[in-house]
Amino acid sequence: MKKFFGGFLIVILLIAFLSACGNDDKGEGSGGNSDTITVWAMGEEGKLLKEMAKGFEEENEGLTVEVQALPWENAHDKLLTAVASGNGPDVLQLGATWIPEFAEAGALLDLRDYVKDNPEFAKENYFDGAQTLMEYNDEVVGIPWYVDTRVLYYRTDILAEISYDEAPKNWEELEDAAQKLADRGDGQWGLDIDQKDQITPFIFAWQNGYQADIENNDLNLDSPEFLGAMEYYTSFFENGYSQQNEGLDIIQAFANGSKAMFFSGPWMINQLNDQVPDIEGDWSVATMPGNTSNTSSLGGSVFSVFHTSDNVDNAMKFVSYMNETETQIEWMEMSNALPARVEAWEDPKLSEDEKYSVFGEQLNDAIPGIQVEEFERIAQELLNSLERVNVGGADLEDEMEKFNQTAQQLLE
Incomplete structure (x- = not known):
């Protein structure tokens, strides 16, 4: 949407x-x-x-x-x-x-x-x-x-080549599979993360046990659970497992195998079937790999x-x-x-x-996303902060401190 x-x-x-x-x-x-x-x-x-x-x-x-x-x-x-x-x-x-x-x-x-x-x-x-x-x-x-x-879309044939006969089930396996996929060579990536997608960082946060305290007007964005999730999120870019710029269209990248894992919704099933029928039987979907939970949006x-x-x-x-x-x-x-x-x-x-x-x-x-009317603005501020880390090389701790202050001001 x-x-x-x-x-x-x-x-x-x-x-x-x-x-x-x-x-x-x-x-x-x-x-x-x-x-x-x-x-x-x-x-x-x-x-x-x-x-x-x-x-x-x-x-x-x-x-x-x-x-x-x-x-x-x-x-x-x-x-x-x-x-x-x-x-x-x-x-x-x-x-x-x-x-x-x-x-x-x-x-x-x-x-x-x-x-x-x-x-x-x-x-x-x-x-x-x-x-x-x-x-x-x-x-x-x-x-x-x-x-x-959102669920995990993955190429079954390519993951089998790196000894994954089924999809990664947790953060540790997801990171390991992403590393092995990226190690295939130049132009090969581990996990495609859409940096314009507002909900992905929050999915990682929920999977790490994060919860907002809306009743007390506290988003808890400085909690260890939230900050740990943002560290995990940015590590995929820092380690070269995820592409910093947009790159090739995800459907074509998925079809040629350069991006063998990504997150998306149900609409992608028909798009893949219609646009790249040649890989039918070579891909599947799985529930989200998580940490303390496998929560999705x-x-x-x-x-x-x-x-x-x-x-x-x-x-x-x-x-x-x-x-x-x-x-x-x-x-x-x-x-x-x-x-x-x-x-x-x-x-x-x-x-x-x-x-x-x-x-x-x-x-x-x-x-669903945090049920406050300011959520979309808060989520966009988070994406801006994470982009400065992933693409601009800014310090994650500094960016998260500034983001937390901005988010709380928006809420109040």
Whole structure:
């Protein structure tokens, strides 16, 4: 998902406005019976959702779904405008990192009554990480739509040549395999790490036992667990196991074997199958190699109801339809997005698939980014600091001290 930055201070300034004009709407929890349900969704997903909505309309005669597909590059600003004006859709898609920002601004209807009265929305229906996305400040602000997570992609044939008949299972094995792969010669790398990916450093941190203390407004970014993970992260660049510059496209590098291991999500399965079919049978996926845990990230989207909607009952009918296991399987086949409902993973299309089943296993140990509205800015500051270490040769300890100060200031 493309990330967006900024707008947070604007949202904070809007809170007072929303408190004055939005609390009555937010507290009703029901109402409205318009025959047209308006939905905002992002990018290609929005375009595909228009097709999915036809099935809902067939099952609910008399109801129409109008889906507006927002380009990712404009979506954040459009949502901010909707918050300021109070003129939003009935249902909106929110990515995992956007939920705290718009929930804090009071833009999302509290759905606790719907969850209480409808067992289909019960928290236990979803993976633990997805449950975290549902709530903000004790309110239910979204119903999980789909999820994604990161796993290890690896060339089975090349790793076999360095005496790894299966994927590395922990940090020690990952580092050892990366060293042996890099030792093959010039232009050969051990592990591809995308230095623009905000979540990878936090995955390493979680695997090393790191936790933020949000209740006490402390990110714990100066903890031994976090700093040890950043030392491990930067060691791949320092030792020459990971390429400092972007280099060859990862799909082509994976195909020619120069980069035989990398982290990515479920979308990469079809991309590899379509773009480099010649290596079919020579690659696989595995759960993340970890340290104290094998934790990975949990991303995805929820459906939320805009706080000024006067069509909440029908909006929740649409959310309910998209929440059905059959619908989630259909959406997975259409978009490659993984079902958020645990029950959907009993379907043979997932449970018996050699690669997708690994994603299902990883989702049992996957958590979203830190649920504060400043997370994206904090994550970008971390990437900037790590780049100065990996590419510019800056001192890691100094950079982490400065980063911790900046992050805490953003949080406060």
